[in-house]
Amino acid sequence: MATSDTTVRATAPPAAGKRTLMTVLVVAALAFPLLQVVFGGLNYWLHMLLFVFMNIAIASSWNIIGGYAGYISLGHNVFFAIGGYAGAILFAYFGVSPFIAFPLCGLIAMAFGFLIGLITLRARGPTFIISTIALVLLTKILLDNWDYVGGTNGISLPLLELPVDLVKLPFYYLMLLLAVGAVYLSFRIRRSKFGLGLRAISQDETKAEVAGVPTRLYKTLAFALSGLFIGMAGALWGYYLTYLSPAIFLTILVGAKFVLMTILGGRGTVSGPVIGATLFIVANEFFVTQFGATALNIVATGLLLVLVLVFFPEGIVGTLKKSGHLPRMLDWD
């Protein structure tokens, strides 16, 4: 443990620029809503930013299993749905606001992740990927037929009663909290013995096992942990939309976007998902305002994923890092 820690640190000396960048970003994000309070009229920008924060949290979480451990999950929106529906049930039937319950929703998603992982991670490679698609379709059918949460009609939640200029602020700050939390978790895992084990699994699982890495436990833990922040995000997002239905949370496209964001930025790196999520959400927003959220959006998502996989399979950060052009302040590993 101690040896591996020192060797990792020795290759990556603490860079002052990195810390400055982080501080500037977080302080700017914290201060931005003051403009809204003073001037008003920035609701669209608050919406965009909180959506970016949420997706940073999601991509950084997906990266734990899909990047570090190399197990590609096409069905992580199941955690999003579990968190969302847990929050909705607690709110609609027990009166607990998602603002209080969201950590619990994350834990519920994580618990489900652990149980699902125990089964699906018995398989390696392609069989695992297949199981994640089946998981999305299965969860959708189950929720479609669960009348307690409204079935296909979905479930409506009461609106948050705040003046229109302030209504987005609690969501904004909580999503920011999730983004920072998920990136920090990803960073800590990357630097830990656990993270080293996960990367060994992604390189060669048999060798990792022979070398003494408890592969089953590590994979399952990584799968469960990757559900934690996505579950929390789901609970807050459901409340933000005030309406949840299986069709919103459980299409293949939703899960595909989680994957695309992370791979675009660079999977297996700490800063990759952050950059990927930000760029992708901005590009997607531009696309949707131009062409609408139609079948063309699916084409664009698919084509972009094809292009990234063929030309930059290591993503923006991975490719730049390999060629030595990655700015020091963007290398957070």
Next chain:
Amino acid sequence: MTHNIQILILGVTLGGVYALMASGLTLIFGVMGIVNLAHAAFMMIAAFIAYFAFQLFHLDPILSIVITMPVMFVVGIVVYRLLFARSVADTHKRGVLVLLTFALALTVEGTLGFLFSNIYRSTNPSYASKAILFGPYYLPEGQFYATLMSIALLVGLWAFLQYTRTGYAIRATMHNRTAAEVVGVNVDRISMFVFGIGMALAGASGSMLTFLFSFYPSKHWEFVAILLSLVVLGGMGSLLGALIGALLLSVIAAFVSAEFGPTWSPVTFYLALFVILLVRPQGLLGKRPEL
């Protein structure tokens, strides 16, 4: 009892078609080691070709395989050349290749959805609504002909693999890619050819699904998940396994459907997948330990 035998008949006749759908998938996996998540998306392309051939030229959907099979064969060769040829030999890139097929599936789905919109379609040749009666039982004619055609194609595929030189080379590549290369098999050409054949089989399946199911572009996820579960049950890369898996799950799904309603029929397949992973991750006839 009569009731149960009737359900069994319906299950078995649908199983033959599922087996045809899965054969291309498992063949490509056997030779190239990649799961083609776009398999059912390509079936959808063929389904639309067959649909329009029927609507515009009254071409029988079963006969339309003379168009869909060659067209999809060529599509398969092109797709293989463009996307897979360079990296298929590199086992470390296989995870990326599966993702690539996923991206391809999304692209195809979106394009079909954009061109033809996501409304339910199906063809209605005269036999689609008729049934053959024998004793207390009935056999829907459409399912019967589709299964006969599927079996004919599967037998043809088996004979091709068993008795031709190319088939021999394909089996050798499935068995051991490196060794096949060492003894002089051009594995790259074999892979390309097999990808084409796999797509042609998807084409034939697409033609026949037009009168068996109502279809729309995004339905391919349901199909591909069903096919993958029965392929995993049979053991990935095993043709016989795919056939057994198809018949087994299709019969179980028919009983579930009769008992609990058709909504739960696909659930049978998905749940079966998780049960298989718990009990026997390599499937019935699978042998590869890394699965």
